[in-house]
Amino acid sequence: MTVAVQSALSGLTSVVGTSRVVRDPATCASLAVDGRTPACVLYPSSAEQVAAVLQYAAQHDLAVIPCRNATKLGVGNVPRRYDVALSLKEMKQVRHYEPADLTVTAEGGMTFGDFQHFVSRDGLWLPLDPPGAWRASLGGILATNASGPLRLFYGAPRDMVLGMRIATSEGKVIKTGGRVVKNVAGYDMAKLLIGSYGTLGVIVEASFKLFPLPRARATFVLPAGPLGITRDLRSRILRSPLQPLRLVLLDAVTAKLALAGTPLAREVKEPEIWLEMGGSARVIERCAGELEELGKAVGAPVYRLEAENAEVAWTRISDFRTWLPEACPGVAILKVVLPDAASEEFLSRAEQEAENDKVALASFTQLGIGILHLCLLEAESATARIALIRRLRSAAQDLGGALVVEHCHWDIKSRVDVWGPTGDDFAVMAKVKAAWDAKGILAPGRFVGGL
Amino acid sequence: MKPSPLVRELTRLVGSDAVLWRPEDLMLYEYDGLSSAGQPHAVVLPSTTEHVVAIVKLATRENVPVVARGAGTGLSGGSVVTEGGIVVATSRMKQIVEIDLENQRARVQPGLVNLDLSLAVSDDGYYYVPDPSSQKACTIGGNVAENAAGPHTLAYGVTTNHVLGLEVVLPDGEVIHTGAKFWDRPGYDLRGLLVGSEGTLGIVTEITVRLCRKPEAITTLLSIYDRVVDATRTVAAITARGITPSALEMMDGFTLRAVEEATHAGYPTDSAAVLLVEVEGLREAVEEQAHQIEAVCRENQAREIRLAQTAEERELLWRGRKNAFGALGRISPSYYVQDGVIPRTRLPEMLEYIEQVARKYHLLIGNMFHAGDGNLHPIIMFDARDAGQAQRVRQAAEEILARCVEMGGAITGEHGVGLEKRNLMPLTFSADDLEMMRRLKSVFDPKGSFNPGKLLPTGQGRGGLRVQVSTGEGL
Numbered sequence: 001m002t003v004a005v006q007s008a009l010s011g012l013t014s015v016v017g018t019s020r021v022v023r024d025p026a027t028c029a030s031l032a033v034d035g036r037t038p039a040c041v042l043y044p045s046s047a048e049q050v051a052a053v054l055q056y057a058a059q060h061d062l063a064v065i066p067c068r069n070a071t072k073l074g075v076g077n078v079p080r081r082y083d084v085a086l087s088l089k090e091m092k093q094v095r096h097y098e099p100a101d102l103t104v105t106a107e108g109g110m111t112f113g114d115f116q117h118f119v120s121r122d123g124l125w126l127p128l129d130p131p132g133a134w135r136a137s138l139g140g141i142l143a144t145n146a147s148g149p150l151r152l153f154y155g156a157p158r159d160m161v162l163g164m165r166i167a168t169s170e171g172k173v174i175k176t177g178g179r180v181v182k183n184v185a186g187y188d189m190a191k192l193l194i195g196s197y198g199t200l201g202v203i204v205e206a207s208f209k210l211f212p213l214p215r216a217r218a219t220f221v222l223p224a225g226p227l228g229i230t231r232d233l234r235s236r237i238l239r240s241p242l243q244p245l246r247l248v249l250l251d252a253v254t255a256k257l258a259l260a261g262t263p264l265a266r267e268v269k270e271p272e273i274w275l276e277m278g279g280s281a282r283v284i285e286r287c288a289g290e291l292e293e294l295g296k297a298v299g300a301p302v303y304r305l306e307a308e309n310a311e312v313a314w315t316r317i318s319d320f321r322t323w324l325p326e327a328c329p330g331v332a333i334l335k336v337v338l339p340d341a342a343s344e345e346f347l348s349r350a351e352q353e354a355e356n357d358k359v360a361l362a363s364f365t366q367l368g369i370g371i372l373h374l375c376l377l378e379a380e381s382a383t384a385r386i387a388l389i390r391r392l393r394s395a396a397q398d399l400g401g402a403l404v405v406e407h408c409h410w411d412i413k414s415r416v417d418v419w420g421p422t423g424d425d426f427a428v429m430a431k432v433k434a435a436w437d438a439k440g441i442l443a444p445g446r447f448v449g450g451l
Numbered sequence: 452m453k454p455s456p457l458v459r460e461l462t463r464l465v466g467s468d469a470v471l472w473r474p475e476d477l478m479l480y481e482y483d484g485l486s487s488a489g490q491p492h493a494v495v496l497p498s499t500t501e502h503v504v505a506i507v508k509l510a511t512r513e514n515v516p517v518v519a520r521g522a523g524t525g526l527s528g529g530s531v532v533t534e535g536g537i538v539v540a541t542s543r544m545k546q547i548v549e550i551d552l553e554n555q556r557a558r559v560q561p562g563l564v565n566l567d568l569s570l571a572v573s574d575d576g577y578y579y580v581p582d583p584s585s586q587k588a589c590t591i592g593g594n595v596a597e598n599a600a601g602p603h604t605l606a607y608g609v610t611t612n613h614v615l616g617l618e619v620v621l622p623d624g625e626v627i628h629t630g631a632k633f634w635d636r637p638g639y640d641l642r643g644l645l646v647g648s649e650g651t652l653g654i655v656t657e658i659t660v661r662l663c664r665k666p667e668a669i670t671t672l673l674s675i676y677d678r679v680v681d682a683t684r685t686v687a688a689i690t691a692r693g694i695t696p697s698a699l700e701m702m703d704g705f706t707l708r709a710v711e712e713a714t715h716a717g718y719p720t721d722s723a724a725v726l727l728v729e730v731e732g733l734r735e736a737v738e739e740q741a742h743q744i745e746a747v748c749r750e751n752q753a754r755e756i757r758l759a760q761t762a763e764e765r766e767l768l769w770r771g772r773k774n775a776f777g778a779l780g781r782i783s784p785s786y787y788v789q790d791g792v793i794p795r796t797r798l799p800e801m802l803e804y805i806e807q808v809a810r811k812y813h814l815l816i817g818n819m820f821h822a823g824d825g826n827l828h829p830i831i832m833f834d835a836r837d838a839g840q841a842q843r844v845r846q847a848a849e850e851i852l853a854r855c856v857e858m859g860g861a862i863t864g865e866h867g868v869g870l871e872k873r874n875l876m877p878l879t880f881s882a883d884d885l886e887m888m889r890r891l892k893s894v895f896d897p898k899g900s901f902n903p904g905k906l907l908p909t910g911q912g913r914g915g916l917r918v919q920v921s922t923g924e925g926l
Contacts, residue, residue: 124693145640179860180825181792182600182824184865186868189891195639195640212693212694212695213693243732280736286733339556402633424628427627428894432639435887448639
């Protein structure tokens, strides 16, 4: 660390107060990104303090990465610089809540678990199930537009945000949108922040529309068999009047790993389709009947899970990105996005490629959405993993999609751009970045195209 | 009269049958659904993205403003010109480029009429959700510019929730593609910024949208009230009970009498208000929800609840609702439709407030709106030939919008800011908020040549509504 950075860092205490600057090595290490450890962690307590920190950082050229519980901190390229971790831990209040209006405004540092608990007393929820949801913060979920299987029915975070307050690197707190469910006044700047991975500004507060919790839910499991049958099942389910809340395809490895340690732990030999339906008891009975018919048509017996076990299993499935790296050190997790109907084709190519390279694979596919997660479990070498990632990326591109490396050891990141190639809109993206963060202090180098 | 050098150059680029320049041809393009403004130098009717690029490059070189225009049905002056220039009218870019049912996507040109997309996929059991009242005329490109909504966006989201990808011509003539056919393409969500940007950032030349599966069952209820407040309380109660209808519309007595006279849809002319409620989904779910809604309506003193028995009855009720503006045109020389949003629970109090405003300014104000969203459309009747009245109308509208903001609402829910509300923006945004918007505008359009004078305030402080007095509708 240079002397200039050292002295700039010491000035931070005058911005947020001594008690809100932590330099203890263990705390700093817990927020390390790709082998880079911040020199301090800041815990501002208000939107204005966040803005003041950013302004100070911009003036003194300190690189800042916003964070909370680090559930998605590993996503992105290796940061060019990283001086300060800006934690929103102290910003966890509900600012405005109108249960009868189904709207709520909360600070960015509130954990999704606390938030969900808070609104559930009125029979409401924010229907999201991204990886690590319970520990993740609202701001983090928005900054990464993180979603899970519930997206099929309810949409992504971007579909649920009504407005935001954002701290900028100029030291301002700006507003976009509002608190009501419809609003087209001005540019929809919230959309830019959602999925920007902390590179434009810090989401200090957000307003959401809430949804009533389904009266009942039921989970059904169908053996999927070969990919041809999966395709048939997917297409029949999506064309049926049934509207599943979640619909996923788990390969045998993923299913087995996900169920391990739950009351449902068992040997799994074949890929499975998991499906959750919501509604009244009568609606669920109707769905059960339809699914049974569907299963018969393709020769797949359908079974229904106990409600309690189902919830545990779904949480485990959504959370794979949290527990998998612990269960399989060295794992690389890839997110493939593509037109939904190409899912099986991609999976079959991926399985072939992995077999050729002797890489053990686990996959988790959100049917009907066109999002797949591939986990490269074991490989002979990092080189084999990298070669496979490259070939899988071109397979995704061939099928009209893209591939993002969401989790891997950082030495892989030095040889593969985690986001993949940019498009003809990149020049505009770079200008947008410059408009928000002229000094380039927010998570520098981590995002698409090195932004 | 001879064409100007600019017109001759445009003709060379796109052909003489695609350029309008005689004053009598341009007159039609002075208007949109709100009002009239100035006359453009020329109107160009491109057929391809390449045409749009060529037109934009020429305009930039000549320093001439460019205003994109769909069907001109907008209600905030978004497609009228303020400083002359070239109108790029997309009416010939109306192809459906691709329908991909397996992926539930369609790729369309911007001039495609909204309803035509749903009709094209209807036989296969799909539809395009956003359904503005003008859907028989308005274009998908225009919907993207305004982030349009409609009665059925209550449950399924507005235009921005259904658009995945855009091809856009920027003011420098560059063509970019943002978003994709699939979700979550890595990078900033420029598509999300462009939707609702009112033609001030780029001209959209191709749109990838999501198609949705038509529901198995639909039930439409008409709940009839003797008091307005009972209707608005019903709306709040339906929301609070966690029932999600696919549409929840309200019409007050004044409006529904006008509608009934014009369409004979069967609306009760002696009532104070009606709610038009629709639920859809699985048969069983629809039955249950319809019962729940009926119960809520009765608890809130509905005089009568009618169920549309056939598809024809349903169609007739909706036709009445969607053609209501035309119906009002029959009874008042002019009317002015406002668009504001409030939290749904505040509807009873807001409608009372609107009544007070009407009394204060001696005006007749009808209400017909997306009640489930809290999206108000007060309709102020007046006679544009009376200048004093026009002034009162403007003041009444401003007071209603200011009240929306005080209640924690918005100055526009779906019609856009355009020319009309640009100077009301400071009512809801700070100087810092607006500064960031201006900066984003210059990222795309540093010279300010795309749709100048729209969306962003012209001065620093708060101004008033801008609505030009004309002989037709509007003031």
